[in-house]
Amino acid sequence: MLCQRCQQRPATVHFTQVIGGDKTEYHLCDQCAQEKGDLLSKAAQAFSFNSWNPFQFNQLLSGLLNMESSPGFASPPLTQLRCDHCGLPYSQFTKTGRFGCAHCYDSFEARLEPMLRRIQSNTTHTGKVPLRAGGQVKVKKELQRLRRELQQAVSLEQFEHAARLRDEIRRLEQQLED
Amino acid sequence: MSLGEFLQRATSPWMREGGPQDDIVLTSRVRIARNLEGIPFPQLETDSHANQVIERVAKALNSPAVRKLGDFELVRCSDLSALDRAVLVEKHLISRDLAEEARHGAVALRQDEVISIMVNEEDHLRIQCILPGMRVDEAWRLANTVDDALESELTWAFHERLGYLTACPTNVGTGIRASVMMHLPGLVISGQINRLLSAVSQVGLTVRGLYGEGSEAAGNLFQVSNQVTLGESEQEIIQNLTGVVLQLIDHERAARKALLQANREALEDRVCRSFGILAYARRMDSKETLQRLSDVRLGIDLGIIKGVSSRILQELLVMTQPAFLQKYFGQELSPGERDVRRAALIRERLRLDDTEVHG
Numbered sequence: 001m002l003c004q005r006c007q008q009r010p011a012t013v014h015f016t017q018v019i020g021g022d023k024t025e026y027h028l029c030d031q032c033a034q035e036k037g038d039l040l041s042k043a044a045q046a047f048s049f050n051s052w053n054p055f056q057f058n059q060l061l062s063g064l065l066n067m068e069s070s071p072g073f074a075s076p077p078l079t080q081l082r083c084d085h086c087g088l089p090y091s092q093f094t095k096t097g098r099f100g101c102a103h104c105y106d107s108f109e110a111r112l113e114p115m116l117r118r119i120q121s122n123t124t125h126t127g128k129v130p131l132r133a134g135g136q137v138k139v140k141k142e143l144q145r146l147r148r149e150l151q152q153a154v155s156l157e158q159f160e161h162a163a164r165l166r167d168e169i170r171r172l173e174q175q176l177e178d
Numbered sequence: 179m180s181l182g183e184f185l186q187r188a189t190s191p192w193m194r195e196g197g198p199q200d201d202i203v204l205t206s207r208v209r210i211a212r213n214l215e216g217i218p219f220p221q222l223e224t225d226s227h228a229n230q231v232i233e234r235v236a237k238a239l240n241s242p243a244v245r246k247l248g249d250f251e252l253v254r255c256s257d258l259s260a261l262d263r264a265v266l267v268e269k270h271l272i273s274r275d276l277a278e279e280a281r282h283g284a285v286a287l288r289q290d291e292v293i294s295i296m297v298n299e300e301d302h303l304r305i306q307c308i309l310p311g312m313r314v315d316e317a318w319r320l321a322n323t324v325d326d327a328l329e330s331e332l333t334w335a336f337h338e339r340l341g342y343l344t345a346c347p348t349n350v351g352t353g354i355r356a357s358v359m360m361h362l363p364g365l366v367i368s369g370q371i372n373r374l375l376s377a378v379s380q381v382g383l384t385v386r387g388l389y390g391e392g393s394e395a396a397g398n399l400f401q402v403s404n405q406v407t408l409g410e411s412e413q414e415i416i417q418n419l420t421g422v423v424l425q426l427i428d429h430e431r432a433a434r435k436a437l438l439q440a441n442r443e444a445l446e447d448r449v450c451r452s453f454g455i456l457a458y459a460r461r462m463d464s465k466e467t468l469q470r471l472s473d474v475r476l477g478i479d480l481g482i483i484k485g486v487s488s489r490i491l492q493e494l495l496v497m498t499q500p501a502f503l504q505k506y507f508g509q510e511l512s513p514g515e516r517d518v519r520r521a522a523l524i525r526e527r528l529r530l531d532d533t534e535v536h537g
Contacts, residue, residue: 086218086222088222096221097346097347097348098219098221098300098345098346099219099221099343099345099346099347100218100219100221100222101217101218101219101222102213102215102219102335102337102343105337105340105343105350112347115347116340116347116350116408119347119348119406120347120348120350120351120406120407120408120409121382121406121408121409121410122408122409122410123339123340123408123409124339124340124408124409125337125339125340125341125342125350125351125352125408125409126409126410126411127341127351127352127354127410127411127412127415128322128325128341128342128352128411128412129336129341130329130333130334130336130342131326131329132329132333132334137336137338140338141338
């Protein structure tokens, strides 16, 4: 099948857009899908925020999310992808636009990333950090750094330094558990 | 009960106060979305999860840190009548979603109704602060304090890179939605509104009408709010919104002045006709009510109408809505009956003030 937009390249992306009950099917090549995606995300913003209609927004969100899943995409088919924590099927997220639990953000990370780029200005939080979790976040970041340093020390055969790092890592791990 | 007494009891205390720039900015509101760690989001909550969330929030509200901020009353939505829930929606204290799906929901209200906390709506908690006039910075600071106080008892779902985790990815990061409700009749009458609103949307803010009717907003009321929640700090979000709102206020003032200079008679005619209709009509639907109230409020701001409280727009905006009308008249009313009662209530409200019209 040829891309219905450019009529030149083969169609590799197939998705359905539903707006107000009107269903439109698209069969596009990668390049046209990308351009269409940009248009759609603008439309999604216009719809969701001007009329504040979550129903329409979710349908557009759904269009966007399914668009990521062109055949040959290196991940399990949509029907099988679920959050490994709460069991929410990805297909349900694309319908409602809502996650089942905090772990969904990790489970669907690969698919979420492009969407966050479209709807948010950035993909990294720069605002407030909670006092409680914030302390843990700092400890976790420090642990990551120490573990990297430990690997390096071992590979350089700096065993005394490695032993000190190991003790520090244990201490922080203990702190996290408490 | 007289209407005066009813108003005193039914409207939130903050609605009776003024605030900075309150000739143009009706309210400033900040809402923060938060979720508890380790419990599924409300969409997948079981009864027992939902109860756990309510119990933990109840405990947190009793903590010394929260008690310092005032007395909160936590009510389960299922313990409220459908009419009472609708009144809370009309007062902007809870969302329509929470009122309609009341099974798991609860709401905590501080006595002055400035702070409300919705429980088990789209997210476990939605902390909301609403203040009269242009006080979005103050509303944010207050919401932030409530957040900190609750956090002394509760652990929020937080991601190292993505920030506060929310049920919908459009809220992830700061979880903050700050909005300012503005009355912009000058910009609408002078035809500048669409140009300004499209400019506003280019700086990461969104505008919607009070009842989601796009740029042809009923009653010339517009809600300006931040669109992005991830990648900008709370302070940046608030500053950006404040900057844009202050500019809109300047434009609105300039437009009002220009309208008065260019065609005072036409403006006075419009304002006084609307006043006459509100004062004498026997049937008013909600859309016309909003339009006429907007004209009268503009007339009050410009000194064309004297002796009517400038709070009339805020008061009647809430009072003439379906649930409030039914509450005031103490009976169920069909839409047609509501139009008749609405007109009666407006006439009564106008008689509360000793009105003078200056032509």
